[in-house]
Each structure stands twice: as structure tokens, then as C-alpha cells.
Amino acid sequence: MLRRREFVVSSLALLGGALPAGHAFAQKDYPNRPIRLVVPFAAGGGVDVFARVLAEKLKETKGYTVVVENRGGANGAVGGGAVKQADPDGYTLLFSAATHLMAQQVMKNAPYDPIADFTSIARVGEAPMLLVMSPKLPQKTIAEVVADAKKQPDKWTFATAALGAPGHLATVAFNRLAGLKLMIIPYRGTAPGLTDVAAGNVQLMIDPVLALLPMAQGGQVRGLAVTSAKRSALAPDIPTAAESGLPGLEQATWYGVWGPKGMPADIVTTLNAAINESIKALAQEGRLAKLGIEPVTETPAQFLEFSKKDLARNTELLKSVGFQPV
Known part of the structure; x- marks a missing residue:
């Protein structure tokens, strides 16, 4: 009886050892x-x-x-x-x-x-994503932002929720399409970056519509454009990037x-x-x-x-x- 028990235990141990690491038996x-x-x-x-x-x-x-x-x-x-x-x-x-x-x-x-x-x-x-701007600035379109940024690049800075975030990649695309190299500052998420845009500490930000639209609709930031081929049903009054002066900026x-x-x-x-x-x-x-x-x-x-x-x-x-x- 003892030998049989030892054999069963040894067999189970060998079976367990043969399983790939991390592949535990699933719970039914x-x-x-x-x-x-x-x-x-x-x-x-x-x-x-x-x-x-x-x-x-x-x-x-x-x-x-x-x-x-x-x-x-x-x-x-x-x-x-x-x-x-x-x-x-x-x-x-x-x-x-x-x-x-x-x-x-x-x-x-x-x-x-x-x-x-x-x-x-x-x-x-x-x-799709939304480009917003500090309401403390006078520009109303991307074309106006780009024109001013080419004259005074040090005056313009982007906030981003994180490096590698979709908003960051859209910002990289913005710079490339506009022929600019505006500074991009990473934050610990959308909320703190958006707060700085609203306060005027940072001028621009691109992030998903669902995160930025409430403050854009409330007037705390200015919605410049959506990064899609057509306008968003959530904000039909906000133009596309192409309509606002930057064709090709289509990021999701x-x-x-x-x-x-x-x-x-x-x-x-x-x-x-x-x-x-x-x-x-x-x-x-x-x-x-x-x-x-x-x-x-x-x-x-x-x-x-x-x-x-x-x-x-x-x-x-x-x-x-x-x-x-x-």
C-alpha cells in the first residue's frame, strides 16, 4: 500500500513538472x-x-x-x-x-x-481623438495655430497622457504633417495634462474624444478638431483636422x-x-x-x-x- 501511494505521488510530481510554467489547471x-x-x-x-x-x-x-x-x-x-x-x-x-x-x-x-x-x-x-487648446489663446483653427507656431515655436507645447499613447502618436503625426517640432510633455494620464491645458500652462493636447469632450463642451478648453475623416456625432460643431487646416491627421x-x-x-x-x-x-x-x-x-x-x-x-x-x- 505504501509503495502504491509513493508511486501515485511520484507520478503526480512528474506530471506537474512536465507542465509549462504558468499553465495551472483552469478552475471550472x-x-x-x-x-x-x-x-x-x-x-x-x-x-x-x-x-x-x-x-x-x-x-x-x-x-x-x-x-x-x-x-x-x-x-x-x-x-x-x-x-x-x-x-x-x-x-x-x-x-x-x-x-x-x-x-x-x-x-x-x-x-x-x-x-x-x-x-x-x-x-x-x-x-477618434480630439485636439484641444487652452481657451486663453485667440486661435480658432489648426491653420492659425500652425502659422503662429512657425513664428513662435517656443510659445507652443503639447501635453500627452503618456509617451506611446495614441494621443502622443497623433501629436507626433501633427508635428510631422505641420513641419513643426513642438515640445511634447508626458503626464501621468489624461486628467493632469488636461488640467494644465485648461489653466494655460500647456497649450495643446490630443486624446480620445470621450476624455476631452466634456471640458471642451464646458468651455474649459477649446475643441479645435477631431482626428477622423468625418465629424463626430457627439460634437458635430467641431470640424475635422482636414477642415481645420491639417489634411492627413487621421488617428484613432x-x-x-x-x-x-x-x-x-x-x-x-x-x-x-x-x-x-x-x-x-x-x-x-x-x-x-x-x-x-x-x-x-x-x-x-x-x-x-x-x-x-x-x-x-x-x-x-x-x-x-x-x-x-x-
Whole structure:
């Protein structure tokens, strides 16, 4: 009897040792406790708003308890690093924008590979961005801003939520299209940068419509243009970049959910299905449209393939202007 028990224990030990690191047996009752959804930026920005809307809908549609946790800093790398180091059990996830993919392109010592060190779970939406300006300045169009900036470049500075963020990439594109090299200052998320624009400490900012439009509509900042081919239904009075004097400035942001590397495939499938169901429900209710977001529902494999192509495209954009990681 003793030998039989020893044989069983030894066999189980060998079986466990043969499993790839991080690939634990999935829980059939997943999830049976709260899921931590890490947002790598300060509260109040576009990523944070969308994350909280999705968390709420996951509770309504699937009964999941999802706790949103803001872990800002280092262009999103603080929050991303926390998720990378977490157990790959599906209870710690990352909700971020395209910013996540650019860590190695904008940081000299990036703490992770944003694709290889994470599990792609679901891409959930995309949205145009908005260019806003301090209301303390007289310019009304991009053409007027560019004309003045060419005469007085030191007078104009851009705020950005983070290096590598979609707004940062759109700002790089703005400079290239306008023939300018205006300074770009990174912040710890959208909210603090937007506050400085409203105060006149920084003159310009590009970020998702859902994050900037409320203050533009309230008059705290001036909405100059949307970075899309046509005007936004949320703000039909704000022209496109082409209409405002800068043809070619068409940039969008997108949002996704990742987990640590090595998550069990069945948990990834469960999460992807739950998230897609919630996104479809939010779209049908019109809640995404109110945020200026187009819904996206993809498989994990489609999300991964999209990410690789997006990374290559934006890496080329940064190289074209000689951007150096900091």
C-alpha cells in the first residue's frame, strides 16, 4: 500500500513538472472571486472611464465582480508591470489603450515585452481623438495655430497622457504633417495634462474624444478638431483636422484587455466571450456611442495579430521623426 501511494505521488510530481510554467489547471467555476482590472493611468481619463463602464456591464451580464484599480506612472508601465508579475489565474487583468504596445519603443529600459509577456484577451473598442487648446489663446483653427507656431515655436507645447499613447502618436503625426517640432510633455494620464491645458500652462493636447469632450463642451478648453475623416456625432460643431487646416491627421485610439503570460486557454476563452457579450450589450444600449467609441469584438488570436500590425505601424511613425526612447 505504501509503495502504491509513493508511486501515485511520484507520478503526480512528474506530471506537474512536465507542465509549462504558468499553465495551472483552469478552475471550472471561474470566476469564483473578484477580478482585479488594473488601469495603468490616473482616474478620470478615457481608459479609466471605459474600464469602469465595462466592469459594470460584466457584473450585469455575467455576474462577475470586477474591481477597477488605478496604477498610474511610467507611461503605463507601473500598472502593466503589476499585471505581468501577477499569477496567470485570470484574477488580475490589464485594461489599457494602444499605449501598452509601445513600451519598448518609448522607454530605454522597458520592464517587459508588451506582446510576449502578456496574454491577449480581447480588443473592445476604438475611437477618434480630439485636439484641444487652452481657451486663453485667440486661435480658432489648426491653420492659425500652425502659422503662429512657425513664428513662435517656443510659445507652443503639447501635453500627452503618456509617451506611446495614441494621443502622443497623433501629436507626433501633427508635428510631422505641420513641419513643426513642438515640445511634447508626458503626464501621468489624461486628467493632469488636461488640467494644465485648461489653466494655460500647456497649450495643446490630443486624446480620445470621450476624455476631452466634456471640458471642451464646458468651455474649459477649446475643441479645435477631431482626428477622423468625418465629424463626430457627439460634437458635430467641431470640424475635422482636414477642415481645420491639417489634411492627413487621421488617428484613432483603441482599447483592450490583457492578462499575464501563461493564462490557461479555457479561462482566456471564457473571458473573451464574457467581454464580447458585454461590449455588444453596451453598443446595443447606445452607451458606447455616447462615449464616442465604436465597439470591437474579436477572438484572442485576432487581437494578437492586430496588435503586431499596429505595433509595426507606430514604430515606423516614431522612427520617421527620429524619436529616441527616454
